[in-house]
Amino acid sequence: MASLEGLAGWADRLRPRRPQPGRRCEGPGKLSGMPSRLYTVVVDSKDPRRLAEFWAAVLDYQVVYEEPGSEVVVARDEQTYPGLIFVPVPEDKVVKNRLHLDLNPDDRDREVERLEKLGATKADVGQGPDVTWVVMRDPEGNEFCVLRPREGGV
Numbered sequence: 001m002a003s004l005e006g007l008a009g010w011a012d013r014l015r016p017r018r019p020q021p022g023r024r025c026e027g028p029g030k031l032s033g034m035p036s037r038l039y040t041v042v043v044d045s046k047d048p049r050r051l052a053e054f055w056a057a058v059l060d061y062q063v064v065y066e067e068p069g070s071e072v073v074v075a076r077d078e079q080t081y082p083g084l085i086f087v088p089v090p091e092d093k094v095v096k097n098r099l100h101l102d103l104n105p106d107d108r109d110r111e112v113e114r115l116e117k118l119g120a121t122k123a124d125v126g127q128g129p130d131v132t133w134v135v136m137r138d139p140e141g142n143e144f145c146v147l148r149p150r151e152g153g154v
Contacts, residue, residue, distance in 0.1 A: 038082045040073070041101075044093075045140055048072045048086035054139055055084055057118050058103070093141045096125060101144045108134065108148045115146065 045051045052072035056062055064083065065073040075083030105111035112122070112134050119139040127135055134146045 040081065040083045040085045041099075042085045042087060043142065044089040045086045046089065046092060047140070048088050051138065051140055052084070052086045054119055055086075058115060058120075059084075097143045100142070102133070103144060103146045104150055105146060106149055108146055112136070112146050120144075 043051065043055075048070075049066070049072050052063055052066075052074050056074040059074070059076075061074040061076055061083070063072060064075045064078045065071075070088060072086045073083050074086075075081055103111065115136060116122075120136045123135045123137045123143055125135050125143060127133070132148045135143055136146060137143055
């Protein structure tokens with residue numbers, strides 16, 4: 001059986017180092033090039049404007065771009081990303097999201113109440129009664145979680 005120190009060393013060798021901005025990822029087993037950065041998250045929507053307004057209120061963002069009848073973009077401001085882009089689709093959402101957002105409020109229970117007033121609803125996706133987060137759905141049924149307070153986030 002390996003020692004804990006040996007396991008830690010093995011994990012460190014596999015963990016890629018985060019390059020400094022502007023530096024290339026090079027070395028054994030690494031592809032040459034810059035690492036990607038998250039720019040936006042795209043959300044399919046029956047009513048992009050309505051859903052964008054909901055998420056802008058949730059995140060204290062603003063609509064920074066809108067193409068009438070097409071996409072709506074929300075972000076903290078025009079220079080800050082990641083943002084959320086809402087694009088029109090004809091179909092309703094039918095299955096559980098494969099990707100969801102986790103919100104990190106100062107007070108989980110008060111935030112859940114605020115989100116319900118904005119149009120979110122609590123959801124049961126099989127999470128059980130002992131979890132520390134609340135699963136909710138936005139007005140078009142997209143699941144997201146409201147976490148208990150923790151450090152970090154954008």
